[in-house]
Amino acid sequence: MPSDRPHPMLTRRAFSATLLGAMAVPLVARAFAQAPSDIPSRIAVMSQLHAILVQRGDEIIVAEAPRGRGLDRVANIKSCSKSIVGLLTGNAIAQGSIPSVDATIGEIAPSIIPSDATPGVEDLTIEELLTLRAGLEGTSGRNYGAWVNSEDWVAFALRRPMVASPGGRMIYSTGTTHILGAVLAVATGKSLLAQARTVLGQPLGIEIPAWTQDPQGYYFGGNEMALTPRGMLRIAALMRDQGQFDGDQIIPADWIDQSTQARTRSPYSGFDYGYGWFLTRSGFIIARGYGGQIIAAHPEQDLAVAITSDPTSPARSGGYFGQLMDLLEGPVLSLA
Template sequence: MMSSGLSRRTFSGALLTGLAAPALARAADAPADAVRDAIRHLDQLHTLQVQRGDAVVVAQVRRGPGLARPANIKSCSKSLVALLLGTAIARGEIGDVHARLADVAPRLIPGDATAGVGDLTMEDLVTLRAGLARTSGPGYGGFVSASNWVSYVLTRPMEDQPGGRMLYSTGTTHVLGAVLATVTGKSLLTLARERLAPAVGETFGPWTQDPQGFYLGGNDMALTPRAMLRLAVLMRDGGRHDGRELLPADWLKASLTPRTQSPYSGLSYGYGWFLSPSGYVIARGYGGQIIAAHAERRIAVAITSDTGRPARSEGYFGDLMQLLDGPVLELA
């Protein structure tokens, strides 16, 4: 017999609510399920994490060593070096983004440097508009086999005027990293540990160094996928971490202003970060390594992939952009 404290109407309502709860949960999980379904055919994908607000709503490990072991983030390193440039300007170690190489780090310029390299600005370097012949792609082997990587870059012929079109080049960012090490008196590794590690929750491990001891500015940095996600959250949250400003807000604002355009993906490019029409700010590395943030939708994303296979804009990287612009944004 039903107790006097629980009427038939109340009982029925409780029963219906209980029956509805699984359905409501399934409805809430549907967008995340759509993301999982969308990655089933991506055979290069290793890990995918999506954070919405404070909650990680997708954490998928398809292949590779998992979320807690370091992955080579490849050219995502360029975006992190750009953040370190912002900290150096904020601390007065470099005057501003228009400071010239000849004024900031003259000893890096070799005697046989290409005419005009002394006038290259930090903005030319961080936007990959130095004008010098590329040291990525077919030019990468000559770059990393040189006895002095910085000198090698600065003796390449000019293919465009400085500040002109984007010439994607790892060597350009390597020069920027060498500038940062020179003006601060600290290695790029030390700068990353001091200025970025508080946000990622773990230290940075050593990576490739050139013959002069400069850490490679534009490639081969290693982070765990979980640390990559925390960096995405830092970008999403305007450089704030645990209630304090870890990265200069004015630098981030300037970073997200389009300065040039990738000739490959068509994406705009700011100070070291790609900018999508849908509102993402993206660090992109060879093979499909991605750190992405969408401030308006409160979304942060980290993706790792097979570093031994390319991720072209019309291929796998294009697939990843469809994932970001489609099922991932629908999570917001």
């Protein structure tokens, strides 16, 4: 209610500040009004981009789908799946199925280790798998085809030679995350699909359809998951809000903190990497998938972003992915 106290006389400095403040309000309002219109013009020439959603606070302020399957049909999120496996790992630790990130494959899931595995794989820790620092030769890139055509994906990955010390440099390998997914399945007694639906799908109200399984029945632990852009946005908001969604704590806040601490660095993008999430200098937390699939959160600016793109075209850091980062760190960040 209005105060009955008389207003003090304005000094010249106070008057100037008040006048400048009054002038700034419509300028800020115009900036917010105009900024979303910048995004359609930018994405109009980005032929690989299918859909983009931006949420500030609780409000979705950008919802564009110029190409692809739209905002409400599932899209292949590719290696954003690795970040989802990271969240499921945190839940398994919180539930006691896995003692800690220091637990080893040999302690938790010895049954997945083949008799002819590379010596030392039994001592690989959950943290080394999460951060892609297992030291094993990668199964991505030129080795990908042989790996996914093998009779046992987990065994194939565990037979790769050690090309670096475990816990050392980051070696981007989907096989490493697939090993982690198999460990989670053994440790919890539930498939990755069941875990994803229970831990994320039901609480967030998002659709998580079944995806690719390996010959042993383990769901692909680092690729091929599918979500709608709106579902991706809810996961982005979850990361932004310290694991909370709609007032409920879905993922422990301390796991979000641990996941967003730099543990290593990508040799390709130069971004820091935590427990399945890339970390940019501008403050974005990013899940990145082949072709330009992105789940991004910027906690300081209260932003959550989902982007889907053509899953069949590459998105290199010096090419289309670089354009996406320019979009995030330019027009999108200006919406904060």
